Amino acid sequence: MIKNLLAKYASPFELGRHGIMGMNRRNISYISRYNPRRLYPLVDNKLKTKQIALDAGVTVPDLVGVIEYQHQVSRLWDMVKDWPGFCIKPAKGSGGKGITVIVDHDRQRFTKPSGKAETIEDLERHVSNILAGLYSLGGKPDVALIEALINFDDVFDGFSYEGVPDTRVIVFRGFPIMAMMRLSTQASDGKANLHQGAVGVGLDINTGRAIRAVQFNAPVRYHPDTGRDLFELKVPYWEQLLNLSSSCYEMSGLGYIGTDMVLDKHKGPMLLELNARPGLAIQTANAAGLVPRLRKIEKLGRKITMTPDERVAFSRKEFASEL
Amino acid sequence: MYSRKPFYLIVAALFLVGLALMLHRHFVYEVPWLPGEKRQIWSVEAKVEFEANGRPVKASLAVPGSQPGFTLMNESAASPGYGLSFVQTEGGTRAEWSIRSATGHQELYYKVDMMLDPFAKGPIGNAPPQIPTVEVAEPYATAMDQVLTLARERSSDNITFTRELLKELNNGGQNAELLAQHKSAGPLLLEMLHRAGVPARLLKGLQLEDGRRRQPLVDVVQVYDGERYQIFNPATGDQGLQENLLLWEYHSAPVLDLVGGSNSRVSFSMLEQEQPVNVALAKKFDQPDWINVSLYNLPLEEQALFKGILLIPIGVLAVVFLRIIVGVKTSGTFMPVLIAMAFIQTSLLTGLVGFLLIVGTGLVLRSYLSHLNLLLVARISAVIIMVIGMIGFFSIVAYQLGLTEGMKITFFPMIILAWTIERMSVLWEEEGPKEVLKQGGGSLVVAVMAFLAMNNELIRHLTFNFLGLQLIVMAAVLLLGNYTGYRLTELKRFKPLVDELKHD
Numbered sequence: 001m002i003k004n005l006l007a008k009y010a011s012p013f014e015l016g017r018h019g020i021m022g023m024n025r026r027n028i029s030y031i032s033r034y035n036p037r038r039l040y041p042l043v044d045n046k047l048k049t050k051q052i053a054l055d056a057g058v059t060v061p062d063l064v065g066v067i068e069y070q071h072q073v074s075r076l077w078d079m080v081k082d083w084p085g086f087c088i089k090p091a092k093g094s095g096g097k098g099i100t101v102i103v104d105h106d107r108q109r110f111t112k113p114s115g116k117a118e119t120i121e122d123l124e125r126h127v128s129n130i131l132a133g134l135y136s137l138g139g140k141p142d143v144a145l146i147e148a149l150i151n152f153d154d155v156f157d158g159f160s161y162e163g164v165p166d167t168r169v170i171v172f173r174g175f176p177i178m179a180m181m182r183l184s185t186q187a188s189d190g191k192a193n194l195h196q197g198a199v200g201v202g203l204d205i206n207t208g209r210a211i212r213a214v215q216f217n218a219p220v221r222y223h224p225d226t227g228r229d230l231f232e233l234k235v236p237y238w239e240q241l242l243n244l245s246s247s248c249y250e251m252s253g254l255g256y257i258g259t260d261m262v263l264d265k266h267k268g269p270m271l272l273e274l275n276a277r278p279g280l281a282i283q284t285a286n287a288a289g290l291v292p293r294l295r296k297i298e299k300l301g302r303k304i305t306m307t308p309d310e311r312v313a314f315s316r317k318e319f320a321s322e323l
Numbered sequence: 324m325y326s327r328k329p330f331y332l333i334v335a336a337l338f339l340v341g342l343a344l345m346l347h348r349h350f351v352y353e354v355p356w357l358p359g360e361k362r363q364i365w366s367v368e369a370k371v372e373f374e375a376n377g378r379p380v381k382a383s384l385a386v387p388g389s390q391p392g393f394t395l396m397n398e399s400a401a402s403p404g405y406g407l408s409f410v411q412t413e414g415g416t417r418a419e420w421s422i423r424s425a426t427g428h429q430e431l432y433y434k435v436d437m438m439l440d441p442f443a444k445g446p447i448g449n450a451p452p453q454i455p456t457v458e459v460a461e462p463y464a465t466a467m468d469q470v471l472t473l474a475r476e477r478s479s480d481n482i483t484f485t486r487e488l489l490k491e492l493n494n495g496g497q498n499a500e501l502l503a504q505h506k507s508a509g510p511l512l513l514e515m516l517h518r519a520g521v522p523a524r525l526l527k528g529l530q531l532e533d534g535r536r537r538q539p540l541v542d543v544v545q546v547y548d549g550e551r552y553q554i555f556n557p558a559t560g561d562q563g564l565q566e567n568l569l570l571w572e573y574h575s576a577p578v579l580d581l582v583g584g585s586n587s588r589v590s591f592s593m594l595e596q597e598q599p600v601n602v603a604l605a606k607k608f609d610q611p612d613w614i615n616v617s618l619y620n621l622p623l624e625e626q627a628l629f630k631g632i633l634l635i636p637i638g639v640l641a642v643v644f645l646r647i648i649v650g651v652k653t654s655g656t657f658m659p660v661l662i663a664m665a666f667i668q669t670s671l672l673t674g675l676v677g678f679l680l681i682v683g684t685g686l687v688l689r690s691y692l693s694h695l696n697l698l699l700v701a702r703i704s705a706v707i708i709m710v711i712g713m714i715g716f717f718s719i720v721a722y723q724l725g726l727t728e729g730m731k732i733t734f735f736p737m738i739i740l741a742w743t744i745e746r747m748s749v750l751w752e753e754e755g756p757k758e759v760l761k762q763g764g765g766s767l768v769v770a771v772m773a774f775l776a777m778n779n780e781l782i783r784h785l786t787f788n789f790l791g792l793q794l795i796v797m798a799a800v801l802l803l804g805n806y807t808g809y810r811l812t813e814l815k816r817f818k819p820l821v822d823e824l825k826h827d
Contacts, residue, residue, distance in 0.1 A: 015817055132700060217820070
């Protein structure tokens with residue numbers, strides 16, 4: 001009885017040996033230490049993130065429009081009618097909450113990636129909810145962003161099921177530490193969150209090749225909906241993507257971030273959003289702990305005078321997986 | 324890396340100060356660690372009776388004060404028509420009644436409440452009294468000397484001497500029989516001690532037995548050995564203060580001093596009550612000094628309020644523990660504490676059923692609201708009104724069914740319930756019912772845990788009586804806030820990962 005119970009739990013010493021980072025360590029030793037509280041609004045508000053990204057010359061998806069006040073909600077139709085696909089996001093949402101993606105519409109019915117249709121009234125209600133702060137951190141009033149849909153690159157055909165496959169890179173003091181690709185599945189309803197059932201593919205920092213893949217914390221080899229061999233995955237423009245993520249450090253001033261990037265057919269790597277509290281699932285996807293890599297960077301001392309390119313080169317050398 | 328030293332110093336300081344406050348409360352104010360402790364209070368009534376014959380009367384009765392073993396709680400006297408005052412004299416405190424003229428049978432009452440109190444201190448004279456010289460008639464003198472000689476040989480000091488003397492007097496030998504006819508046990512012992520040059524005096528005590536009436540005072544002998552003294556009960560030969568022996572007069576003064584009356588008699592009745600310790604102690608320490616920050620000095624209503632307020636940190640500690648160490652997901656950080664507080668009012672089972680009923684029904688109704696396309700603030704307000712309606716409805720139904728328990732769901736915090744319903748409903752739309760069950764269940768588990776912690780008799784007692792505990796809780800919360808180890812749920816989450824890493 002007790003043995004069975006214990007068999008379900010890992011020993012904390014075992015986890016410590018592999019350098020797996022837990023929530024408490026992340027919060028205390030990294031987030032609160034390296035992310036100054038006053039800079040949070042830059043990443044917690046997607047509108048501000050967009051602005052600093054544009055100032056820094058980082059590519060971001062096109063902005064269709066912003067709805068700030070309730071009386072503007074009726075303008076939604078005018079904003080989106082000429083865009084075939086778009087997505088509505090709360091500027092201060094977290095964890096993918098409140099994002100509605102519309103892939104197509106016939107001016108009556110707006111089709112979500114899952115094939116479910118919504119009316120313009122549904123969308124307006126969604127925008128009202130966003131404005132009222134239903135999805136924002138702490139329920140504060142919010143604004144709604146309407147962004148153009150990303151034309152994602154054909155290289156990922158079959159790797160993702162209804163939804164944009166995005167690449168999450170953990171960047172610590174400007175060094176890419178660990179990366180994974182998040183592929184949406186039927187189970188995750190087009191969302192890229194691993195706890196909702198998206199597939200996480202661990203990527204080699206050096207090459208951008210898949211190391212392994214997990215869904216619901218268990219290793220998988222083939223995409224559950226499309227059946228593609230996930231080990232064939234290799235992210236193109238990898239160096240460009242790493243440089244982009246590394247430059248997010250200068251851009252935001254935050255020491256410990258998760259950068260979410262997508263690959264657009266025409267524009268190449270684009271920054272979707274920054275996350276000041278990146279989760280821990282990336283460790284499962286990579287079968288590696290974050291702590292040893294973070295320690296390595298911490299050992300470099302307080303003052304690091306390296307350009308983003310040099311930092312990327314350092315990371316690719318140090319954190320390459322032996323394949 | 325910045326230094327963690329100040330942080331640990333603060334935590335240690337908080338802990339130590341809290342502990343010191345608690346120990347102070349325990350040792351100085353005798354607040355017990357465990358709840359439900361009762362203290363024995365003896366109510367003793369002295370009845371003074373005499374015949375008055377028309378002249379001015381002054382009756383002076385020796386009354387006891389706080390003394391080793393007993394704390395005086397309160398005293399009162401009843402005597403229609405008499406003037407009364409309590410006088411501090413050389414011979415201790417005395418109650419003095421006076422009247423210009425009285426005739427016939429008089430009854431005066433004096434009542435005192437004494438708490439049985441192992442910590443009590445009080446003055447019992449420790450200056451050795453003068454030894455009067457006493458002439459003793461034969462044959463008693465010879466008998467006395469024989470007994471005294473025997474006792475002296477077997478003893479080393481005054482105390483042991485008295486012990487041996489008592490043994491001799493109670494062994495039923497010839498001398499003892501003879502001396503028993505001379506005087507009663509108390510005065511006899513006193514006389515013999517004086518004869519042997521041992522300083523001693525006679526005190527009057529009262530044997531406490533529940534519900535006894537018309538009890539006389541008993542003689543107790545206090546024997547000195549330098550500054551030390553020891554109390555002996557000559558009738559039984561017991562040494563030391565008996566637990567239920569209340570010293571009534573211990574200043575070598577007469578118990579009753581009566582002018583203007585005759586045939587006086589003092590008799591005692593007594594009654595034992597058990598009082599909760601806090602009531603008893605509140606009476607004992609009703610003069611608070613600045614460090615005795617005690618809620619007992621507040622009016623009862625505020626005390627009851629504080630009792631609840633002081634429990635909140637315990638609930639909060641439970642939440643912090645479950646979230647940081649165990650990793651339970653809850654909807655809203657301190658919603659569980661508020662729910663737990665409602666459980667305290669409603670009792671657990673009623674509370675759980677009520678909570679599930681309201682939230683369940685609320686989710687159903689809320690799903691309809693979501694089609695109305697309302698603004699958030701208006702929608703929450705609608706949910707609040709709905710919750711109030713449901714609470715009213717369920718209360719009425721419960722009342723009609725004769726379930727008075729059901730009435731208690733009015734104790735739930737309605738705003739919190741409304742928010743909970745709103746959050747859960749959004750969660751349902753976004754993440755599906757599974758996540759709702761997970762977070763709702765998590766919140767409920769935490770609420771139940773917090774409730775169990777807050778409802779524990781011992782914890783309630785400690786939080787209310789030992790304010791130092793709040794500082795210790797604070798220290799614990801700070802320490803938990805600094806915990807960088809794994810959560811229990813993470814051990815489960817990363818288990819497959821660890822297994823794989825082992826195989827590699």
